[in-house]
Amino acid sequence: MHEYVSAFLGGTLLGVAVVGYLYINGKIAGISGLIGQLFNGTGLFQRPATWFLLGLFVTPFIYGLFITPKIEISASPITMIIAGVLVGFGTRLGSGCTSGHGICGMSRLSKRSIVATSLFMFSGFVTVYIMRHLLGN
Incomplete structure (x- = not known):
C-alpha cells in the first residue's frame, strides 16, 4: 500500500474514532484524559475509556498479523525513558x-x-534539531 494511502486511511479512522467517542460518550478522546477516566466511577470494563484504550493497544498487533511494519528505534533505552518522563511532564x-x-x-x-x-510541535522541532545537529545523536 502506498504510504500516502495508509496515512490517509489511518487519519480517517482516527478522525472517525474520535468523533464517534465524542458523539457517543460526550467526552474528548485524548489519551491522558482517557487514562484518567480509568480511575473514576464504575467497574473497569464498564467504562468506555477502557475499551477505547484497549483498542489502541490491541490494533497494532492485529495489523502486524497482515503487514509487517518496518520499525527502527535507534535511541538507547535511557533516552527513551527520559523522553517518556518529559512527555508525561509536558502532558501535565x-x-x-x-x-x-x-x-x-x-x-x-x-x-x-x-x-x-503549536508549542508541542515547536518543542519537538527544537529537540530534534538539538539531538541530531548539536549533540550528534
Missing part, C-alpha cells in the same frame, strides 16, 4: 496530551489547543 503541564489538544481540540477550533499544539 499543558493540561492535556497531543491527542487531546492536537486532534480533538484543534478540530473544535479551541484556541487553547491550537496554542498548545
Whole structure:
C-alpha cells in the first residue's frame, strides 16, 4: 500500500474514532484524559475509556498479523525513558496530551489547543534539531 494511502486511511479512522467517542460518550478522546477516566466511577470494563484504550493497544498487533511494519528505534533505552518522563511532564503541564489538544481540540477550533499544539510541535522541532545537529545523536 502506498504510504500516502495508509496515512490517509489511518487519519480517517482516527478522525472517525474520535468523533464517534465524542458523539457517543460526550467526552474528548485524548489519551491522558482517557487514562484518567480509568480511575473514576464504575467497574473497569464498564467504562468506555477502557475499551477505547484497549483498542489502541490491541490494533497494532492485529495489523502486524497482515503487514509487517518496518520499525527502527535507534535511541538507547535511557533516552527513551527520559523522553517518556518529559512527555508525561509536558502532558501535565499543558493540561492535556497531543491527542487531546492536537486532534480533538484543534478540530473544535479551541484556541487553547491550537496554542498548545503549536508549542508541542515547536518543542519537538527544537529537540530534534538539538539531538541530531548539536549533540550528534
